[in-house]
Amino acid sequence: MxxxxxxxxxxxxxxxxxxxxxxxxxxxxxxxxxxxxxxxxxxxxxxxxxxxxxxxxxxxxxxxxxxxxxxxxxxxxxxxxxxxxxxxxxxxxxxxxxxxxxxxxxxxxxxxxxxxxxxxxxxxxxxxxxxxxxxxxxxxxxxxxxxxxxLGGPPAETRSEKLLRHAAALAAAGTEQELRHAASTAARDVSTLSTAVLVLPGHHGPQLCAPTTVPDELEARVRATLSAAGPEALARMVDLAHRYGAGYTLGETEQSATDDHAPLARAGVRTLVAVPVNSGGDAGLLLVADARRLRPDPTTVNLLELLAGQAGSALDRLETVARLRERASSDPLTGLRHTGPFGERIAAAAPGRTALLAIDVDGFKTVNDTYGHQAGDRLLVRLARALEGALRQGDELYRTGGDEFVAVIEVNRPDEAVRVAERLTAAARRIGRTISVGVALPHPDEPADHALHRADQALYRVKREGRDGVRLAAA
CATH class of the missing domain: 3.30.450.40 (GAF domain)
Incomplete structure (x- = not known):
């Protein structure tokens, strides 16, 4: 044809x-x-x-x-x-x-x-x-x-399409900082308002999250005002949103702000959407604001609620993954890191600056045989806390076997490492036990496992000489 x-x-x-x-x-x-x-x-x-x-x-x-x-x-x-x-x-x-x-x-x-x-x-x-x-x-x-x-160019992305795209970004966030950035970006994009501030649960109540980008003028004022208002003011805003649900400003007329939101009005906010965020059962808040007097429609608020729900779920996921990682890298009995992280740490040991302290509990088998394994477990937990308390800031303690521990510390001289080891033996005595400690500093080009073997050899020498002591490995 x-x-x-x-x-x-x-x-x-x-x-x-x-x-x-x-x-x-x-x-x-x-x-x-x-x-x-x-x-x-x-x-x-x-x-x-x-x-x-x-x-x-x-x-x-x-x-x-x-x-x-x-x-x-x-x-x-x-x-x-x-x-x-x-x-x-x-x-x-x-x-x-x-x-x-x-x-x-x-x-x-x-x-x-x-x-x-x-x-x-x-x-x-x-x-x-x-x-x-x-x-x-x-x-x-x-x-x-x-x-x-x-006709004005290609069609704009619909708000529903934006929501799906941002939901995918929230789900893909690998860190809390990435998640906070994704949530703030999504809130601004979906709402068309200029400022988004995230308040998340902290150890001492709600905390204002640090900005993930350079804040605009309004966001900088909001952050400064909320910081000056203090945690109680944040807690009241969070409580208000979680008690009654999301709220928003009808900004076409000048109205007095509520007492809880007065700090935001003083910072120059004329339009505000406040959306509750739930994370692990704790209460947070998403504040989306603008210096212009606008009228957010209910659909926009609904979309922000969906985003806040997605952000809360993503936070829960990150916290769960962090707990699982911690469990995977920690000894479940004492909470100390175990052989996996220890291997990575000693592989990065600095020759002449990193000391390895091999630690063994004296007479531990007798405790298990006489009083049972539960008594032995309780002793290991008590000893782990005592040794941690005797170490300096930055020193690291690992459990590498049944009653075997290794401390990795940074020192300037070998005698400094010996003094730290003596602090550990004193800490053990204070809870009614004794330990034997062997100390070694890796030589240049010496594999870390060789240095650990020298520390073990020094420990065995302490055992042979009567236990409850410290020995520096021969150079």
Missing amino acids: RVDHERIIRDGTARLSMASTVAEACQWTVTALAPSTPATISVLLEVHDRLRCIAATGSWQVFSTVPPATGVVGRVHTTGHAAVITDLGADPNRLPVRPDATSEVCVPVPGSTGRPVGVLDLLWSQPADLMAWRDTAERLAERLGARIVA
């Missing part, structure tokens, strides 16, 4: 001139092409940071969004150069839209600056005059781009 490409262009141009929305312009472009070809046709436009399918025909499934530079469509959008592919099976970038597709023509849709705002894509499963279709597609894409510019 002979294709009248000029008629397609005329028909498409006429339809585009009547389009009142970008979505209509895309759909009428597809409609102008569809009667003349069995190809699968789609128009994808850049929305936020992805290509979104705005209009399409003729396939079992189309991808709603495509990440940047993915597939032929992503390549064409990124480079701005059309692609004509005669053998799709040999193209590793093809998107699996039509399993029977054999060829493809993809052209950029130009924007006002010449940079593509999207692509027009055609897929065939039977022979076609690809070069003729490329010319037609490029001419029609140029007219589509002009109409999109006239």
Whole structure:
């Protein structure tokens, strides 16, 4: 069948001139092409940071969004150069839209600056005059781009789409700082307000989270005002939100702020949305504010509530992961770190500066045999606390075996390490037990495990000489 490409262009141009929305312009472009070809046709436009399918025909499934530079469509959008592919099976970038597709023509849709705002894509499963279709597609894409510019550009991301995107960012946050940044960014983006401040549970009540970016002028004033108001003022705001739910300002008229929110009004806040945040059963708060008098609609507040709920769940997840990591790296009986972290620590030992103190409990087997293992466990816990209390700030204590401990300390001279070891033996005596300690400082180029072996040898010498003492390993 002979294709009248000029008629397609005329028909498409006429339809585009009547389009009142970008979505209509895309759909009428597809409609102008569809009667003349069995190809699968789609128009994808850049929305936020992805290509979104705005209009399409003729396939079992189309991808709603495509990440940047993915597939032929992503390549064409990124480079701005059309692609004509005669053998799709040999193209590793093809998107699996039509399993029977054999060829493809993809052209950029130009924007006002010449940079593509999207692509027009055609897929065939039977022979076609690809070069003729490329010319037609490029001419029609140029007219589509002009109409999109006239209508104000590609469609904006909806608030629901924003919410989904930000929810994914919250779920992917690997640290609390990343999570706080994602939550604040999401709150500002979804609400269109300028400032977002997160208040989370702390050991001594609600705490104002540190900013993750340089704060704007209003946020800086809000933070300074809340810090000056003190934890009791924060606690009242948190209690208010959790007792009655999210609240928001109707900012079209000047009204007096409540006593609880008066500090924010003094800081220059004229519009405020306060949303409760729950984390591990504790109460937090998301404050989203602006210096302008605005009127947040209930839908915006609902979206912020959903974001706050997602942020609370993500915080719980991070805290659970942190607890699991702590358990994985700690001895469950004494709470001390065990052999895994110890191996990493001694591998980083600084020759001449790091001392290894091998510690063994004297007569521990007798305790177990005479009083039972529960008594032995209680002794190990008491001893671990006593040894920790005798160490200096920055010194580290590990449990490496049943009644075996190792302290890793930083020193300037060997005699300093011996003095720390003597403090440990004194601490053991204060709880009615004795320990034997061997001390070694790694030599330059000496593997850390060799230095630990020398500390063990010094410990065994203490044992042979009567226990309850300290020995520095021979150089």
